[in-house]
Amino acid sequence: MSLEIRCCDLNVEAAVRDRYSAAAYQAEAALCCPVSYDRKFLEIIPSDILERDYGCGDPSKHVRAGETVLDLGSGGGKICYIAAQVVGAAGRVIGVDCNDEMLNLARKYQGVVGDRLGFHNVEFRKGKIQDLKLDLERLEKHLIENPVRSSSDWLRAEEYANSLRVSAPLIADNSVDVVVSNCVLNLVRSEDRRQLFAEIFRVLKPGGRAVISDIVSSDDVPFELQADAKLWSGCISGAFREDRFLVAFESAGFHGVEILERQVEPWTTIGPLEFRSLTLRAFKPQPVTASDFRHAVVYRGPWKRVTTDFRQELVRGEQVDVREAEFAMLAQSPYRDQLVLLPNANVEVGAAPSGSMFVSLNLAPEAGGCCSPGSKCC
Structure with missing residues (x-):
């Protein structure tokens, strides 16, 4: 894109x-x-x-x-x-x-x-x-005190601007x-x-x-x-x-x-x-860490099925198992009104369930392919 x-x-x-x-x-x-x-x-x-x-x-x-x-x-x-x-x-x-x-x-x-x-x-x-x-007013103050009269001055000014970005970001x-x-x-x-x-x-x-x-x-x-x-x-x-x-x-x-x-x-x-x-x-997503799948969600509808930003299809009325951190995110806007939230669902602890919505939080396919690791789509 x-x-x-x-x-x-x-x-x-x-x-x-x-x-x-x-x-x-x-x-x-x-x-x-x-x-x-x-x-x-x-x-x-x-x-x-x-x-x-x-x-x-x-x-x-x-x-x-x-x-x-x-x-x-x-x-x-x-x-x-x-x-x-x-x-x-x-x-x-x-x-x-x-x-x-x-x-x-x-x-x-x-x-x-x-x-x-x-x-x-x-x-x-x-x-x-x-x-x-880059704080432009800090940069302006520096340029008043250190006028640019040559290419060397310009390079030093550029170096100062880069240092500002690191030490004192706007x-x-x-x-x-x-x-x-x-x-x-x-x-x-x-x-x-x-x-x-x-x-x-x-x-x-x-x-x-x-x-x-x-x-x-x-x-x-x-x-x-x-x-x-x-x-x-x-x-x-x-x-x-x-x-x-x-x-x-x-x-x-x-x-x-x-x-x-x-x-x-x-x-x-x-x-x-x-x-x-x-x-x-x-x-902006919350950080997601690996943890056991202890919760679940059910898509309410009205659509028969939807595809999430995470490339997972949710079918109306079907339960999907999710990790604790992901469940916390889904419990917030804009998702919560679309889902039935099932905390502490009876999910087998261990490997990720095959229906998991969040095996990865990558929001776009990796260059050169659209399949998730271990899938058989390609």
């Missing part, structure tokens, strides 16, 4: 930066599509921020009290300030953006919003969402309960997208989740549209093909990928292509 679309001469990052820098000063209605938010969360947010909201969904609806939330491409801070109210004083919200003008807008009202809320649980950091290890490994993003992933250039999904996976805690709203297309975006700076910065040219958007999360290691919301009517069309907003949720 390829995350990349055809290359062109367009400088994607410059096109996005310039348009959103301007949009931080002057609201632009054409950027992404209108979204309705719960008005009770908007009352404490200044109008400057509300007027410069360029999203296509509301992933903040899917965060919970006490969580640590990371907003990728946080812009003026609207989703962060909504999420701050949901997670409460015990929670924490981090917004990441690389656009100075948008960061300035978001930070301008941090104190005001915190005072109105009664606690201060939001911060904004400068970084690229496809490189969440977002640490396994540190976030939920990653949200609102119409931003499509703005990342195609060659960085595999790293983008890997970074989302890296920063999430085991069992954490990504809730992403973005624009998807009904088919591949043709080359001539990809080369249009206005269409790319307008969330069109870089749109993921809908089916590949979901597969991208699976390929990065996520499980339980599901569509939470999908526009029925397209936001816009260009020729036969339809572009619409989609919100999905995907989970």
Whole structure:
């Protein structure tokens, strides 16, 4: 599965930066599509921020009290300030953006919003969402003190950036309960997208989740549209093909990928292509260790049979034996409502039962084959 679309001469990052820098000063209605938010969360947010909201969904609806939330491409801070109210004083919200003008807008009202809320649980950091290890403000400080005047200086600056990624990452490994993003992933250039999904996976805690709203297309975006700076910065040219958007999360290691919301009517069309907003949720697996098969599950239906992300077919009404760690995962969202959970089922302890759903947690076939070890499918 390829995350990349055809290359062109367009400088994607410059096109996005310039348009959103301007949009931080002057609201632009054409950027992404209108979204309705719960008005009770908007009352404490200044109008400057509300007027410069360029999203296509509301992933903040899917965060919970006490969580640590990371907003990728946080812009003026609207989703962060909504999420701050949901997670409460015990929670924490981090917004990441690389656009100075948008960061300035978001930070301008941090104190005001915190005072109105009664606690201060939001911060904004400068970084690229496809490189969440590099703290760009720390790097900028170093470059001011150590200007780049030669190729040797540039190499030393690059070495310093790499050291920052290791010693002081912008977002640490396994540190976030939920990653949200609102119409931003499509703005990342195609060659960085595999790293983008890997970074989302890296920063999430085991069992954490990504809730992403973005624009998807009904088919591949043709080359001539990809080369249009206005269409790319307008969330069109870089749109993921809908089916590949979901597969991208699976390929990065996520499980339980599901569509939470999908526009029925397209936001816009260009020729036969339809572009619409989609919100999905995907989970980072808990670590699974070898243990005895002591539990079981039964698929409730309504389908006669389903195939899991783990390449196991579940037949409605049939019992399947699982390990303790896997059972704990299935007892959580998004699986639990689909299954009858049978803790401490009368299962023979020892070798894995032939019907086990989780002999392996590999989420994609190994290169060169689709069969599991020891199977007779090939």
